[in-house]
Amino acid sequence: xxxxxxxxxxxxxxxxxxxxxxxxxxxxxxxxxxxxxxxxxxxxxxxxxxxxxxxxxxxxxxxxxxxxxxxxxxxxxxxxxxxxxxxxxxxxxxxxxxxxxxxxxxxxxxxxxxxxxxxxxxxxxxxxxxxxxxxxxxxxxxxxxxxxxxxxxxxxxxxxxxxxxxxxxxxxxxxxxxxxxxxxxxxxxxxxxxxxxxxxxxxxxxxxxxxxxxxxxxxxxxxxxxxxxxxxxxxxxxxxxxxxxxxxxxxxxxxxxxxxxxxxxxxxxxxxxxxxxxxxxxxxxxxxxxxxxxxxxxxxxxxxxxxxxxxxxxxxxxxxxxxxxxxxxxxxxxxxxxxxxxxxxxxxxxxxxxxxxxxxxxxxxxxxxxxxxxxxxxxxxxxxxxxxxxxxxxxxxxxxxxxxxxxxx
Numbered sequence: 001x002x003x004x005x006x007x008x009x010x011x012x013x014x015x016x017x018x019x020x021x022x023x024x025x026x027x028x029x030x031x032x033x034x035x036x037x038x039x040x041x042x043x044x045x046x047x048x049x050x051x052x053x054x055x056x057x058x059x060x061x062x063x064x065x066x067x068x069x070x071x072x073x074x075x076x077x078x079x080x081x082x083x084x085x086x087x088x089x090x091x092x093x094x095x096x097x098x099x100x101x102x103x104x105x106x107x108x109x110x111x112x113x114x115x116x117x118x119x120x121x122x123x124x125x126x127x128x129x130x131x132x133x134x135x136x137x138x139x140x141x142x143x144x145x146x147x148x149x150x151x152x153x154x155x156x157x158x159x160x161x162x163x164x165x166x167x168x169x170x171x172x173x174x175x176x177x178x179x180x181x182x183x184x185x186x187x188x189x190x191x192x193x194x195x196x197x198x199x200x201x202x203x204x205x206x207x208x209x210x211x212x213x214x215x216x217x218x219x220x221x222x223x224x225x226x227x228x229x230x231x232x233x234x235x236x237x238x239x240x241x242x243x244x245x246x247x248x249x250x251x252x253x254x255x256x257x258x259x260x261x262x263x264x265x266x267x268x269x270x271x272x273x274x275x276x277x278x279x280x281x282x283x284x285x286x287x288x289x290x291x292x293x294x295x296x297x298x299x300x301x302x303x304x305x306x307x308x309x310x311x312x313x314x315x316x317x318x319x320x321x322x323x324x325x326x327x328x329x330x331x332x333x334x335x336x337x338x339x340x341x342x343x344x345x346x347x348x349x350x351x352x353x354x355x356x357x358x359x360x361x362x363x364x365x366x367x368x369x370x371x372x373x374x375x376x377x378x379x380x381x382x383x384x385x386x387x388x389x390x391x392x393x394x395x396x397x398x399x400x401x402x403x404x405x406x407x408x409x
Contacts, residue, residue: 008079060090092168094214097206100156122162123273126230160221219360234270243354246305268313276303324355
């Protein structure tokens, strides 16, 4: 590989001290994984070429956010024609829809998605209304099973994902297999429908056939306006919260963590992927500033990539916090080797998951405040119950708030 071959992206970074949106040319050199940044406005080198192990070519696509030396950059366009020609067709996006019968197998299916080379850029557990279901299956109106299909897809939660990859639309269709699971087991035994499907109605997953359909269906589930879309599924009762941290997502461990949670007997009643920025993380972690020695590292980890927030129904005999294990994975591996942090954690900062118990009274109190319109600004909310109720409201689509997050540990 040519040592000087590089890809260029136009990136934006919000400078909180100046309240300005600054633009940079981000150069990535695949030969050694080094990066370089140029200040677009001032026409000068901002960051000399230096190796940066946390950025990889698969992370670089339009719309993604990457963190370089504590700066979260939003990639908004290709920086030159060479980069556009080389990469524009490589990062195609499509809808991966898990039907109600697939939700219990979400961990295994996400694992298959990662192993096939796809990236998950958006994810949410939803409940479809009848109108949303008819919009999705408008082309099936004349089929005999139409009414059964609409009933099936609206009776229980589904999980929608935006996935990216080389020729993602056609490759996803290959991965899910024929619509009839019986035929899939005969002709394409390694496909998702062959492994998890039952019949033509309960065939596990859905995928668009072409670019236009993919764009239309993604807009239905993940509107470009950032608001609207199908309702979330949070229940707000007898629940606790879990956040799967960026390092675990980037390592492809999301599916395995979901499998472990399910196998321990916990029910995941809501799920959503979201991104953070430093300003919002610091606001929500303000109560820990000056108290927790590794505060800065905790902040950096939480906004370094996508997180997945889960609402988990509490177990009748043990709490979810016990299953997560000690905050330090090394201690967890010695004392609680079967816990999530013992298995998936790397360090106190990168310890796989954050979990928080939801005291019932605290949640009800904050819920009462919210319904009466007396809810305080996010930066003033200090209790864990308040933070997590706010998060669950956001996951359910009750309101839109950029940069929502939860307290650490």
